[in-house]
Amino acid sequence: MPHDSHDHPHHLLPSDPALRVKALETLLTQKGLIDPAALDEIIDTYETKIGPQNGALVVAKAWSDPEFKAQLLEHPTETVAGLGFYGRQGEHIQILENSDHHHNMVVCTLCSCYPWPLLGIPPTWYKSDAYRARAVREPRQVLAEFGVKLPSETKVKVWDSTAELRYLVLPQRPSGTEGWSESELAKIVTRDSMIGTGIIGAVS
Amino acid sequence: MTLSPISYVFDEPSFEEPWHAQLFALTVSLNEAGHFRWSDWANAFGAKLKEHGVSKDLNGGEDYFIAWLAALEGFLVERNLGEAETLKELKQAWTQAYLTTPHGAPVSI
Numbered sequence: 606m607p608h609d610s611h612d613h614p615h616h617l618l619p620s621d622p623a624l625r626v627k628a629l630e631t632l633l634t635q636k637g638l639i640d641p642a643a644l645d646e647i648i649d650t651y652e653t654k655i656g657p658q659n660g661a662l663v664v665a666k667a668w669s670d671p672e673f674k675a676q677l678l679e680h681p682t683e684t685v686a687g688l689g690f691y692g693r694q695g696e697h698i699q700i701l702e703n704s705d706h707h708h709n710m711v712v713c714t715l716c717s718c719y720p721w722p723l724l725g726i727p728p729t730w731y732k733s734d735a736y737r738a739r740a741v742r743e744p745r746q747v748l749a750e751f752g753v754k755l756p757s758e759t760k761v762k763v764w765d766s767t768a769e770l771r772y773l774v775l776p777q778r779p780s781g782t783e784g785w786s787e788s789e790l791a792k793i794v795t796r797d798s799m800i801g802t803g804i805i806g807a808v809s
Numbered sequence: 810m811t812l813s814p815i816s817y818v819f820d821e822p823s824f825e826e827p828w829h830a831q832l833f834a835l836t837v838s839l840n841e842a843g844h845f846r847w848s849d850w851a852n853a854f855g856a857k858l859k860e861h862g863v864s865k866d867l868n869g870g871e872d873y874f875i876a877w878l879a880a881l882e883g884f885l886v887e888r889n890l891g892e893a894e895t896l897k898e899l900k901q902a903w904t905q906a907y908l909t910t911p912h913g914a915p916v917s918i
Contacts, residue, residue, distance in 0.1 A: 615907065615908055615909065615910060615911060615912055616907045616908075616910055616912060616916055617907075618904065618907045618908060619828070619903075619907065620828070622828060622874070622875055622878050623826070623827075623828040624900050624903050624904055624907075625878055625882070625896070625900055626828045626831050626832050626835070626878060627899075627900070627903045628896045628897075628899035628900040628902075628903060629832075629835060629878075629881065629882065629885075629891070629896065630831065630835060631899050631903070631918065632891050632895055632896060632899055633835065633839070633885075633890075633891065636890070636891075638839060638842065638844060638890060639835060639838045639839060639842065640838070643834075643838050644831065644834040644835060644838055645834075647833075647834040647837050647838060648824075648830045648831070648833070648834050651823050651824075651830075651833070652822070652823045652824065652830070656823075693837065693841075694847070715851060715852070715855035715858075716851050716854045716855040716858055717869075717873070718851060725823065726823040726824070726833075727869075728821060728869075729816075729821060729825075729868065729869040729870045729873075730815045730816060730817050730869055731869060732869030732870075732873045733815060733816070733866075733867065733868050733869035733873070734858075734862050734866045734867045734868075734869075735814060735815045735816075735866055736815045736869070739815065747815065750814065750815060750817075751815075751817070767848075767851075768847050768848035768850075768851035768852075769848060
């Protein structure tokens with residue numbers, strides 16, 4: 606429809622929830638409980654600065670450096686903090702190492718707890734009722750829908766995140782990556798592989 | 810009960826709608842200023858998701874943030890950090906401002 610200022614002299618009315626968020630923001634600002642500038646900073650951080658690339662660096666380093674990996678498994682929160690990944694929702698991190706025998710997969714059945722400093726904001730599917738219910742009930746079926754087929758002897762373990770404890774899956778290093786640098790390795794580490802709904806295929 | 814399939818979107822933005830981002834930031838900011846513990850918020854939000862999820866399977870996008878919003882409103886009122894009546898009035902004021910501000914001019918109350 607062509608824009609005609611006579612027919613549409615005013616702004617489009619935002620949706621009901623958008624208006625309620627505006628009301629909340631106004632109220633909390635008036636009460637001095639929040640600083641609107643701080644909100645922009647938070648949004649910018651999660652839109653542009655923090656994301657799965659952080660977790661990928663941790664994984665690539667663990668693949669390349671056995672000493673780092675040992676430290677990571679033993680003192681995960683401190684070790685990732687040493688790389689600069691700490692803060693909100695990363696206060697207590699546990700690393701779940703995948704092997705031929707065990708495949709780990711992470712969910713939050715309560716809401717959407719997730720290791721923000723390492724993976725950023727969770728994807729929509731992670732927050733959906735379908736994933737939150739089914740990951741626990743039928744993990745292999747869910748994995749199959751994500752295109753992950755595991756050998757029957759590999760056990761699947763599902764970990765339920767909490768507000769206190771967040772998980773990062775350490776996926777298996779794919780074959781064909783011998784001699785790769787950490788930064789080359791980091792590029793092939795996917796977000797889903799660090800949630801446990803993906804695996805990283807062999808590189809040819 | 811049949812559960813819906815998981816819909817997978819590749820490479821989606823962090824937030825689908827500006828108000829999702831704004832609501833997220835509001836909550837984080839309040840927690841950081843020490844107005845509540847994150848675990849208490851997670852419990853309140855989890856309960857609201859459960860409540861909203863009774864009548865339908867919530868998607869992790871709009872449905873999820875609508876539950877978040879209802880949870881935060883209730884949570885703040887419960888903790889005397891906000892009043893339901895004031896929120897209603899402010900929403901009305903914003904609605905009025907959007908309807909009466911000429912196009913191109915900034916909307917404010």
